[in-house]
Amino acid sequence: MIHCDNLVKIYKAADLEVVALQGLDLNVEKGELMAIIGNSGSGKSTLLNMLGGLDRPSAGKLLVDGKNLLNFNERDLVKYKRETVGFVWQNNARNLIPYLTALENVELPVLLQGRRKRDRALELLEAVGLGHRSGNKLNQLSGGEQQRVAIAIALANQPKLLLADEPTGSVDSKMANQILDLFRELNRSMGLTVVIVTHDPLLAKKVDRVVAIRDGKTSSEMIRRKSYAEELEELANGLNSEEEESHVEYAVMDKSGRLQIPSSYLESIGASNAQRIRVTVENGRIVLLPPE
Known part of the structure; x- marks a missing residue:
């Protein structure tokens, strides 16, 4: 579904250049549920914006669903955003219109698709568990319920790829868990490819793969040892060991054989500030x- 090869993004302001992505490589399979993590300024939000067609790469290769986004003109980008990708923002003000009901908010993008808006909008609200709240205004919905409406809106164009930017950032841990379970259900039932940018450590327990970005490159990946369904079954049967880590972490090596060593590892051998290492x-x- 996604192929990034040596992806570069440079922002220019007056005489200043900021390199947000420095040759990032990433592959995401169709139907995968994965998360991207990283500190502020690591480049993860820049990557998400480019996957969503909201920003253009400076160099490299970016393919989504077989489409080369570097060759897109403005018309191609509009078509791509309307037909291929759905976006859920952290800030609900970017997702929702406050004076409309939940149903009316979902009806708007459905109308743009030329479909029977009410039936389709109700179907989407049912899919996110909010059919019973369709007539409520936004100020009558909790933060988690508003985020569910935002997910329904993102599904209105029947996207192949769903992107979410910190979708649990403004809700409590219980609601965050419910939203993550919803993403997993949508991934399973609709075959959606889901990419989530997050700081939430809960997410690592829910998704199949976690990619960490540092300084504009992929630095490590965490791959699930067993499927989430298998873990839940073991837990129900009392067989799950809490001591066993759910994921295995791998350092990512680029085509030149370079990799980023986690800072905690370097600190443990007294080489955190070293420019050279044996x-x-x-x-x-x-x-x-460490150096001698």
Whole structure:
């Protein structure tokens, strides 16, 4: 569904240049449920905006559903945003119109698709568990319910790719759990590819893969050991061990053989501020040592 190869994004303001992405590589399979994490300024939101057609790459390759976004003109971008991708923002003011009901908010994008708006809008609200709140204005809905309406709106154009920017950032942990469960259900029932940018550690327990971005590049990936369904079944049968980590973490190596070592690892060997590090091979393993 997504293929990023040596992706670069440079922002220019007057004489200042900021490199947000520095040759990022990433592949996301169709039907995958994955998260992107990283500190502020790491480039994760820049990547999400480019996947959503809201920003253009400066260099590299960006393919989504077989479409090369670097070759798009403005008309192509509008068509792409209307037919391929759905977007859920953290800030509900960007998702919703406050003086409309939940149903009316969802009807607007459905109307743009030329479909029978009321039936389709009700169907979408039912899909996110809010059919019983369709006639409520936004000020009568909780933050979590408003975010569910926003997800229904993002599904209105029947997208192949759903992007979510900090979707649990403004709700409590219980509601965050429910929203993440909803993403998993939509991923499973509709075959949606879902990419979520988040700071929420709960998410690592829910998604299949977590990609960490640091300094504009993918630095590590966490892959689920067992499927989420298998873990739930083991938990129900009392077989799940809390001591076992749900994911395995891998460092990501680029085509030149470079990788980013987690800072905690470097600190543990006293090399956190070192510009050089010794690399040796011992018993079939690559070993990193602090400078002498």
